Every structure is written in C-alpha cells, then in structure tokens.
Amino acid sequence: MNRPERKLKDSIIIATAISIVAFIGYFISEMVGFDKMNPAKSPKTFYEIIDEWPRLIGFSAFVFVAVWWWQMSQKEPDIVICCNCKEVHEKEKVSDSICQRCGGRLEELEGYYDRHPEQR
Known part of the structure; x- marks a missing residue:
C-alpha cells in the first residue's frame, strides 16, 4: 500500500473512531440531561433520543468530516x-x-x- 492510500485509510479509521466516541458522548449527555447552558434540563428517555436520529446522524457526520479533513490536511514529513x-x-x-x-x-x-x- 503506497503512502497516499495508507494516509487515507488511517484518516478514515481515526475519523470513524472519534465520530463513534462523539456519538456515544452526545447520546449519554442527552440521557443524563447534561447541558452546561441549561442546568434545569431534564433527562430524555432512550426513545426520545432515538426520535432525534437526524440530529444524531448529522452531528456524527459533521464530526467525521471535520476530523477526516483535518487528518488529510496534515502534511507527512519527507x-x-x-x-x-x-x-x-x-x-x-x-x-x-x-x-x-x-x-x-x-x-x-x-x-x-x-x-x-x-x-x-
């Protein structure tokens, strides 16, 4: 595997891992009801969070694209x-x-x- 293919594969793996961690973190924070800007926020049920699946998928996709772009923009030293x-x-x-x-x-x-x- 040549250098550009290896860099693409590595950046996709890193972006996927960080997206999964962000997805789980967001999901848990919604279930617990944690919101730093709104301390009176009440926890949501599992099904209320699942009903917001476009937001969850959009958030994870945004994190994936941002991390992937950042990884691909990093120059490997010669x-x-x-x-x-x-x-x-x-x-x-x-x-x-x-x-x-x-x-x-x-x-x-x-x-x-x-x-x-x-x-x-």
Whole structure:
C-alpha cells in the first residue's frame, strides 16, 4: 500500500473512531440531561433520543468530516536516509543532503531499498 492510500485509510479509521466516541458522548449527555447552558434540563428517555436520529446522524457526520479533513490536511514529513550509517532524518531538519553524523550522502527513504536491494 503506497503512502497516499495508507494516509487515507488511517484518516478514515481515526475519523470513524472519534465520530463513534462523539456519538456515544452526545447520546449519554442527552440521557443524563447534561447541558452546561441549561442546568434545569431534564433527562430524555432512550426513545426520545432515538426520535432525534437526524440530529444524531448529522452531528456524527459533521464530526467525521471535520476530523477526516483535518487528518488529510496534515502534511507527512519527507524522510531521508543516510547511505552509510542508515540513520533516518526529516528532510526539513537537514540543511544539506549530507548526514550530520557520518557525512554520508542522504537519499529519499521512499523506494530506497528498491534502488539498493543489496542493503536489505
């Protein structure tokens, strides 16, 4: 699985998990009757909450889309590897394409072992 597919899959899994937690939290807060802005709010029954299913689904969908968009907008750092000592660095933190530890040449990690099968 390549990097964009893996990022899409991971972001969908994270967004789904957070949506489920938000759904359960909202559901429980409605059953308990918790409302910080309205302390006199009375608890709802299970069936009253189920009758509000469009709000529950809409809330969960909003949370899913927001978390998914945020995850997809995060940029993964480009990683480079030293050909000599095999130390891994983030490309943004290295000023030259030379390893700070041993002075070796740095290459992109993506596809490195395909280009150098003898180093596997």
